[in-house]
Amino acid sequence: xxxEQLQKYxxxxxKIGVNLQQGEKLVIKSPIETAEFARTLATFAFEAxxxxxxxDWKDELxxxxxxxxxxxxxxxxxxxxxxxxxxxxxxxxxxxISIAANDPELMKDVNPDVLMRHQKTINTALKEYRDRLxxxxxxxxxxxxxTKSWAKKVFPTLTEEKAVEKLGDAIITSVxxxxxxxxxxxxxxxxxxxxxxDFMNHHQFKxxxxxxxxxxxxxxxLPEGHLWTAGAEVxxxxxxxxxxMPTEEVFTLPHRDGANGRVVSSKPLPYNGxxxxxxxxxxxxxxxxxxxxxxxxxxxxxxxxxxxxxLRLGEVALVPHDSPISxxxxxxxNTLFDENASCHLALGKAYPVCLKDGNKMTPEExxxxxxxxxxxHEDFMIGTSDMNIVGIRKDGKEISIFKxxxxxxxxx
Ligand code: ZN
Ligand code: ZN
Numbered sequence: 001x002x003x004e005q006l007q008k009y010x011x012x013x014x015k016i017g018v019n020l021q022q023g024e025k026l027v028i029k030s031p032i033e034t035a036e037f038a039r040t041l042a043t044f045a046f047e048a049x050x051x052x053x054x055x056d057w058k059d060e061l062x063x064x065x066x067x068x069x070x071x072x073x074x075x076x077x078x079x080x081x082x083x084x085x086x087x088x089x090x091x092x093x094x095x096x097i098s099i100a101a102n103d104p105e106l107m108k109d110v111n112p113d114v115l116m117r118h119q120k121t122i123n124t125a126l127k128e129y130r131d132r133l134x135x136x137x138x139x140x141x142x143x144x145x146x147t148k149s150w151a152k153k154v155f156p157t158l159t160e161e162k163a164v165e166k167l168g169d170a171i172i173t174s175v176x177x178x179x180x181x182x183x184x185x186x187x188x189x190x191x192x193x194x195x196x197x198d199f200m201n202h203h204q205f206k207x208x209x210x211x212x213x214x215x216x217x218x219x220x221x222l223p224e225g226h227l228w229t230a231g232a233e234v235x236x237x238x239x240x241x242x243x244x245m246p247t248e249e250v251f252t253l254p255h256r257d258g259a260n261g262r263v264v265s266s267k268p269l270p271y272n273g274x275x276x277x278x279x280x281x282x283x284x285x286x287x288x289x290x291x292x293x294x295x296x297x298x299x300x301x302x303x304x305x306x307x308x309x310x311l312r313l314g315e316v317a318l319v320p321h322d323s324p325i326s327x328x329x330x331x332x333x334n335t336l337f338d339e340n341a342s343c344h345l346a347l348g349k350a351y352p353v354c355l356k357d358g359n360k361m362t363p364e365e366x367x368x369x370x371x372x373x374x375x376x377h378e379d380f381m382i383g384t385s386d387m388n389i390v391g392i393r394k395d396g397k398e399i400s401i402f403k404x405x406x407x408x409x410x411x412x
Contacts, residue, residue, distance in 0.1 A: 001037075001146070001168045009177040010040040012245075014048050016186045017141035018095040019241045022049040025094035029056045034099050034145040041097065054089070060106055060273075067110045067118070075118035078125035086129040095139040095241075103149035104333035107273025115272045116302035123306070123375035134377070135352050135359055136233050139241040144171050144336050153333050174246040174325055174337065186242070190231035196250045196318070199410035200228040203399060205391035207258075208316065210343075212387045214264045215280065220316055221258025223370035225356035228252045233353070246325060248340040251317035253350035255370035257286035259313050263345065267331060267338050267381040274299040275333070279380075286312050286372075288347075303347065309374025315346035315354075321385045321405030335379050343383030343402075348374035 001009075014020050026045045030038035035057075042053040066074075090096075107115055123130070133140045151163035158166060172178050176185040204226075210218045230250040232240045262282045269276040276296035281288050288311045293300045304311055319326070319342055326341035350372045352358035358366060367373060389402035400408055 001165075001172070005168070005172055005177065006037060006040055007044075008182065009172060009175065010037065010044045012175060012177045012182040012186075013041060013097065013141060013143055014044045016183060017143065017242050017245050018097060018139045019239055020045055020048045020050060020095055020139075021239060023051045024049075025051045025089060025092055026053045027056060027089055027094050027096045028053065029058060029096070029098040031058045031060065031099060031101050031147065033147040034101055037145045038099065054094075056085075060102060064106055064110060064273075067107065067114050072114060072117075075114055076121055078121050083125050083129075086126055090129055090132050090138050093138065093237075096133065096141070098140075098142045100142055100144045100334060100336050101147045101150055102270070102273065102334070103147070104153055104270040105273065105275055106149065108275075110273065112272075112274070112298045112302055115274075116306075119272055120306060120375065127375065134349065136235050139235050139239055140243055141241060141245060142243065142336055143175070143245045144334060146171060150334065154330060170328055170330055170332075171337075174328075174340075193230035193248075193250060196407060196410045197228045197230040199412055200250060200252070200318075200401075202412055203391055203393055205399075206394045207392040208254075208401070209390045209392065210263070210382065210387065211389075212264075212384045214266060214384055216261075216263045216382055216384075216387070218259065218261035218263045218283065220254040220313070222252065222316075223255040223258075223355060225369070226252045227354050227356060229351075229354060236359070244336060244340070246337070246340050248323050248325060249317040249319050249344075251315055251354070253354040253371060254313045254316050254345075255286065256309075256312050256314075256350070256367075256372035257370065259283035259286050263382050265380055265382060266342055266384050268333060269296075269300075269378070269380045270333050270335065271296075271299055271303055271378060276300045276303075276380075283313075288312070303376065303378060306348070306376050307374055309372050310348050310376050312347070312372045312374070313345050314348050314350035314372040314374065314377055315344075315379065317344050317346075317379070318389070318402070318407070319343050319383060320402075320407055321383060321387070326383075338381055339379045341383075342381040343387055343389075344379045344381045346377050346379045348372065348376035348378055 146167035151167040155163040179185045208220045264280045278294035282290040385405040
């Protein structure tokens with residue numbers, strides 16, 4: 001990536017993404033391959049008045065060695081200091097940036113049981129920290145940066161150098177960092193998403209019915225008091241931030257007991273360094289009662305068996321087929337991008353902020369309101385060019401929301 005592009009991207013993330021405040025600490029979770037970008041983010045963060053910047057380096061190639069060579073019991077424990085690191089900074093009001101740049105199939109020859117065991121250990125140890133972020137107690141932001149192995153997966157016919165360049169361009173365009181004034185462009189984008197959000201909130205649909213030729217025929221019940229969210233989120237201190245860059249989705253939570261029917265995936269799902277492809281899930285009263293996968297069956301099974309809540313849904317998101325990332329025609333093999341190119345659902349934990357006053361409720365109150373709880377939250381894509389969605393309101397009136405993959409009319 002050219003230096004000028006890199007700087008503009010970093011500035012956009014600091015100003016719009018986490019909207020870093022004077023004196024606020026910032027944690028950057030970065031793969032070692034994206035070190036230059038992490039350092040540039042840190043530079044802009046200090047210039048914006050950061051109290052401190054801490055970079056938490058990741059090395060997935062070493063993680064793979066460890067998965068293959070270490071005694072298996074190391075994956076059952078999580079160091080207390082690492083837990084303290086996350087909790088102390090979170091309680092200190094720090095903002096958290098994660099750079100997503102994984103090789104989507106790096107772990108395909110690692111024993112899936114070891115991966116699942118470790119993932120569960122991490123999810124359990126960091127639950128409190130993740131709950132804080134999912135409840136918007138801190139500003140957080142997930143962004144991407146091209147790495148060689150990821151870029152080659154996306155553009156297998158190009159040379160490594162060309163693939164990285166092309167993936168870099170696609171990322172920059174999707175986060176509007178190629179425009180002369182990214183800040184203004186994000187303001188406009190947020191307004192556009194808000195129109196769809198207001199439309200969905202206005203109707204307070206009781207149910208949504210999804211149907212397409214791929215085989216999806218699913219009804220979702222939405223809980224009383226659900227809120228559709230889009231674009232900017234707000235921390236408990238009232239600071240606007242963008243949790244995902246890019247973001248094209250309008251989303252809320254389905255009732256944990258309210259999914260019925262079958263849903264078929266429309267894009268591969270990268271999970272734990274493996275790809276799950278051409279899969280389907282059948283729901284009854286909210287719970288997955290049957291599933292299939294042409295590829296990655298064991299990985300999907302491991303995800304579903306995480307806990308009781310991983311068999312249920314925690315998110316429903318609407319993304320038009322005719323939207324920038326979808327129109328690029330690129331399959332990114334990275335959830336941050338693919339979820340913003342397609343209608344999707346998430347298995348696992350729901351965002352409490354998607355329910356009126358959800359942030360003030362106890363776990364018991366959330367559960368009885370229909371908010372799903374789990375150690376995982378995994379988006380998977382279901383959108384297609386022929387997706388139809390009908391909303392059924394409380395008064396029984398049916399309103400067509402999506403026709404042939406796109407919103408029909410969201411003007412109120
Ligand atoms: Zn989503
Ligand atoms: Zn999600």
